Amino acid sequence: MFDLAPDEISAVTLSLRVALWSMAGSLPVALLTALALSRCNFPGKTLVDGLVQLPLVLPPVVTGLALLLLLGRHGLVGGWLDRTFGLVFAFRWTGAAVASAVMGFPLMVQAIRLSLDGVDRRLEDAARTLGASRPLVFLTVTLPLILPGILAGCVLAYAKSLGEFGATITFVSNIPGETRTLPLAIYSLTQVPGGETAALRLTAVSVLLALTAVAIAGPLSRAVGRRVRGHDSGD
Amino acid sequence: MTLEIDLEKRRGVFRLAARFSAGPGITALFGRSGSGKSTLINLIAGLERPDRGRIVIGDTVMFDQTTGIDLPVHRRRLGYVFQEGRLFPHLSVRHNLSYGRRFTRPADRYVAFEQVVDLLGLEGVLDRRPGTLSGGEKQRVAIGRALLTSPRLLLMDEPLAALDQARKDEILPYIEHLRDEMRVPVIYVSHSIEEVTRLATTLVLLDHGTVMAAGPVEALTGRLDLHPLLGRYEAGTVISGQVVAQDPAYHLAEVAFPGGRLFVPNLKAPAGAVVRLRIRARDAGLSLHPPEDVSILNILPGQVLARGPADGGLVEVQVAIGPTTVIARITLKALDRLGLKPGCAVYVLVKSISFDSHGRD
Numbered sequence: 001m002f003d004l005a006p007d008e009i010s011a012v013t014l015s016l017r018v019a020l021w022s023m024a025g026s027l028p029v030a031l032l033t034a035l036a037l038s039r040c041n042f043p044g045k046t047l048v049d050g051l052v053q054l055p056l057v058l059p060p061v062v063t064g065l066a067l068l069l070l071l072g073r074h075g076l077v078g079g080w081l082d083r084t085f086g087l088v089f090a091f092r093w094t095g096a097a098v099a100s101a102v103m104g105f106p107l108m109v110q111a112i113r114l115s116l117d118g119v120d121r122r123l124e125d126a127a128r129t130l131g132a133s134r135p136l137v138f139l140t141v142t143l144p145l146i147l148p149g150i151l152a153g154c155v156l157a158y159a160k161s162l163g164e165f166g167a168t169i170t171f172v173s174n175i176p177g178e179t180r181t182l183p184l185a186i187y188s189l190t191q192v193p194g195g196e197t198a199a200l201r202l203t204a205v206s207v208l209l210a211l212t213a214v215a216i217a218g219p220l221s222r223a224v225g226r227r228v229r230g231h232d233s234g235d
Numbered sequence: 236m237t238l239e240i241d242l243e244k245r246r247g248v249f250r251l252a253a254r255f256s257a258g259p260g261i262t263a264l265f266g267r268s269g270s271g272k273s274t275l276i277n278l279i280a281g282l283e284r285p286d287r288g289r290i291v292i293g294d295t296v297m298f299d300q301t302t303g304i305d306l307p308v309h310r311r312r313l314g315y316v317f318q319e320g321r322l323f324p325h326l327s328v329r330h331n332l333s334y335g336r337r338f339t340r341p342a343d344r345y346v347a348f349e350q351v352v353d354l355l356g357l358e359g360v361l362d363r364r365p366g367t368l369s370g371g372e373k374q375r376v377a378i379g380r381a382l383l384t385s386p387r388l389l390l391m392d393e394p395l396a397a398l399d400q401a402r403k404d405e406i407l408p409y410i411e412h413l414r415d416e417m418r419v420p421v422i423y424v425s426h427s428i429e430e431v432t433r434l435a436t437t438l439v440l441l442d443h444g445t446v447m448a449a450g451p452v453e454a455l456t457g458r459l460d461l462h463p464l465l466g467r468y469e470a471g472t473v474i475s476g477q478v479v480a481q482d483p484a485y486h487l488a489e490v491a492f493p494g495g496r497l498f499v500p501n502l503k504a505p506a507g508a509v510v511r512l513r514i515r516a517r518d519a520g521l522s523l524h525p526p527e528d529v530s531i532l533n534i535l536p537g538q539v540l541a542r543g544p545a546d547g548g549l550v551e552v553q554v555a556i557g558p559t560t561v562i563a564r565i566t567l568k569a570l571d572r573l574g575l576k577p578g579c580a581v582y583v584l585v586k587s588i589s590f591d592s593h594g595r596d
Contacts, residue, residue: 120321125308129308130335
């Protein structure tokens with residue numbers, strides 16, 4: 001059953017690569033966005049909040065199209081990136097990572113923001129009276145306390161990326177070995193006669209990857225949560 | 236170490252205007268809830284910003300509105316012990332204690348980790364998490380954590396308010412130790428007159444955002460006009476004295492104070508010890524002649540200084556015993572029957588005396 005053909009293996013590794021890069025790439029941005037939304041009041045905050053949520057409510061195809069218009073080789077930002085840095089996203093696996101990142105971004109921001117809202121600000125004040133500057137307070141108090149939220153956000157973004165279809169196929173098309181991730185490969189196999197067995201095989205791999213993520217994330221976030229709540233002498 | 240405060244802060248309809256100075260020892264900010272005590276201590280800590288004024292601690296200007304100096308919280312080096320402890324839940328007790336230490340320059344450090352652990356009896360809990368500690372243990376860790384920053388001044392915001400009496404009795408000796416042995420200057424916010432008379436050297440009385448009086452505890456507790464603010468039921472005059480003799484047969488100590496001598500049962504302090512006693516107004520009575528054949532041991536001659544306004548059927552009378560003043564709470568009827576007026580010679584009958592603590596020598 002798991003005797004995968006080379007192009008199937010490439011779909012799996014590509015999916016993992018895209019998922020990891022999209023997760024890692026969006027984490028710093030999501031953290032900053034969550035901080036701004038949770039801790040700062042600035043004009044246009046509602047607008048930013050809405051923009052962040054947008055990929056969640058738009059049809060993925062629309063998000064993909066928007067990415068194409070923005071980051072395509074002749075897009076508003078894409079053309080400039082190409083000319084200035086030689087950076088191209090369109091029809092590349094990096095573009096697939098960007099599409100995944102954008103789709104998972106609202107989930108990640110939401111998870112981190114919720115945990116930030118839950119941090120007792122008085123603990124941060126206490127840290128400042130003990131001599132820690134604001135950046136150090138963030139590193140030594142806030143960050144450890146929101147670690148469960150960050151983990152949850154990463155797992156959500158990772159899972160979202162593994163399943164991402166519409167935005168990816170619209171933005172970077174369905175190029176074998178370059179942008180054909182697992183869902184795209186499964187879809188392609190269902191479009192050709194006799195592809196059902198291979199499609200089922202990849203579906204099983206998909207399920208396995210998702211289960212692995214859950215199996216790792218569950219105990220990990222429980223352990224981190226226990227540490228943070230401090231009811232356990234698990235040093 | 237001296238502390239100079241002169242500041243104003245407006246928040247909505249509440250206005251805090253505080254001006255006082257304090258020396259070494261424990262300075263208590265005393266007042267009802269809503270009197271501005273916590274706001275004042277947060278302004279000193281730098282967690283809130285005054286609208287106007289000046290905060291000077293020792294020779295360091297923390298805040299001065301006219302010159303624009305506003306030292307950020309983390310550079311003020313003021314240890315803050317919060318009412319709720321505020322220990323970091325993700326760190327062990329050991330790491331909570333040493334948290335602030337690494338931010339203190341080695342040249343500024345005056346306490347060692349082991350010293351604080353010893354002092355507060357924390358050996359047994361060093362590897363535990365705050366979530367597993369009792370209320371009293373948490374507060375001891377919080378005190379240790381603040382102390383380990385080697386603070387210029389320790390700020391304590393009702394550190395005992397969330398604890399029951401047994402836990403309070405557990406912590407109080409540690410705070411006295413800070414005052415007497417380590418000589419850390421402390422600002423202590425409280426609404427408990429017992430804690431204040433037991434601990435404080437200087438008393439700052441706050442009411443509705445205004446400093447009503449500031450000065451030595453003994454002087455302020457003897458003032459008739461401040462008595463309502465000090466809490467009528469428990470309010471009493473604080474007297475510092477020295478144990479001159481102990482009568483082991485009767486477990487009775489004889490304490491000399493400016494103006495006379497008092498006999499206090501069950502006072503466990505050796506001859507020569509400086510102690511602080513509190514005579515509650517409701518425990519003091521007055522008589523025109525020294526009564527004989529009464530069970531009351533302490534009968535002190537004095538002179539009526541003034542009387543307070545009638546409070547229902549009760550009235551407070553201020554009596555001078557030498558240079559010491561004592562307040563007695565008697566009935567209005569007794570006042571009229573004895574014809575007490577300022578200048579009258581009276582005898583103060585003290586039914587019971589609270590022994591609050593060993594004072595400082």
